[in-house]
Amino acid sequence: MEVAEAAPNVSGGIVKLYRAYREQASRLRDLAALLAGEGHMAALADTRLPMDEVREAFEARPNHFARIEEAAEALHASLSPGDDLSGAMKAWLRREHGLAVRTLPVHVMPTLRRRFDRHSMRLFISERLSPFDQLREIAIEVASIACHEAIAAELEQFRFTTAEARRIGRFELARYAAHALMMPYAAFLAAAQRMKYDVAVLAARFQVSYEQVANRLTMLQRAGAAGVPFFFSWRSTAPATGCVAPERKDFPMPASAAAVPSSTSRLPLPCPASFSSSTASRCLMAPYSSLSPAPSTVRRPPSTNGFGARRSSSAARQP
Numbered sequence: 001m002e003v004a005e006a007a008p009n010v011s012g013g014i015v016k017l018y019r020a021y022r023e024q025a026s027r028l029r030d031l032a033a034l035l036a037g038e039g040h041m042a043a044l045a046d047t048r049l050p051m052d053e054v055r056e057a058f059e060a061r062p063n064h065f066a067r068i069e070e071a072a073e074a075l076h077a078s079l080s081p082g083d084d085l086s087g088a089m090k091a092w093l094r095r096e097h098g099l100a101v102r103t104l105p106v107h108v109m110p111t112l113r114r115r116f117d118r119h120s121m122r123l124f125i126s127e128r129l130s131p132f133d134q135l136r137e138i139a140i141e142v143a144s145i146a147c148h149e150a151i152a153a154e155l156e157q158f159r160f161t162t163a164e165a166r167r168i169g170r171f172e173l174a175r176y177a178a179h180a181l182m183m184p185y186a187a188f189l190a191a192a193q194r195m196k197y198d199v200a201v202l203a204a205r206f207q208v209s210y211e212q213v214a215n216r217l218t219m220l221q222r223a224g225a226a227g228v229p230f231f232f233s234w235r236s237t238a239p240a241t242g243c244v245a246p247e248r249k250d251f252p253m254p255a256s257a258a259a260v261p262s263s264t265s266r267l268p269l270p271c272p273a274s275f276s277s278s279t280a281s282r283c284l285m286a287p288y289s290s291l292s293p294a295p296s297t298v299r300r301p302p303s304t305n306g307f308g309a310r311r312s313s314s315a316a317r318q319p
Helices: 002-006 008-037 050-059 066-079 085-097 131-146 148-156 163-182 185-194 199-206 210-217
Strands: 100-104 114-117 122-126 231-236 266-268 280-287
Touching (some): 050 163, 066 131, 066 163, 066 185, 085 131, 131 163, 163 210
Parallel strands (some): 100 122
Antiparallel strands (some): 114 122, 266 280
């Protein structure tokens, strides 16, 4: 974000370079498939980075992991946190594993969000993080320990090809587990339905950030107890900054909503300023048919909607 604000041309060049890389990788895969179809040995090197492998694997399946959800719900119940989840998790870490949580100033941890010191058995959290992000970092540590069996079982389903991809995948699943711990499935779904999926109210109810609630809404896909099939879409706001607009990326929708034919039948929910950057805005979306009440009655926070003056009116038209 700092690069985009200080040097728009540099950020635009980075976007161009990444697009060229993706295009070259796609061409190599197509060529390998063509050679294999003609009976030739396709000895082309795979240009995918471990992050690419992880991202593609996660995007190819629904954003729901049943084992992790069950483990996180059981853990939350055992903690009995009341209104102080952070305190309950810190007490659990100290009681069960002898770990202490400390917040360090920015000059001590200028780049790290958190760090675990095995020698002193302390988990250090950067003061740079907001209270909501500090809570998530602690939840990631707790979930990684308490839900390790569920995380390992889900990780095995991906069959990643490199150790680095497995490491990244394990972290993404731990972050998923952290959201499930902070907002237990049954309680969160009931509150979401009762509050008509009002993101701001849910954030206040569970004492988390707008972004964390938005992430959690995309995970409500439990069989027999699913919520509205939300998904994320990246919308470019780069023309306002002079940057090259990044490509739009739609995350896959759950199977129950896969029949929605086009973007004109999706409803972008509002994104506050903290949920967008100078080059792209991450939007929470859902099919019109899945929303109750009608989209016109969905409450919006009074802050900016994240699209600014460049928001397309077609995005919220009738289905």
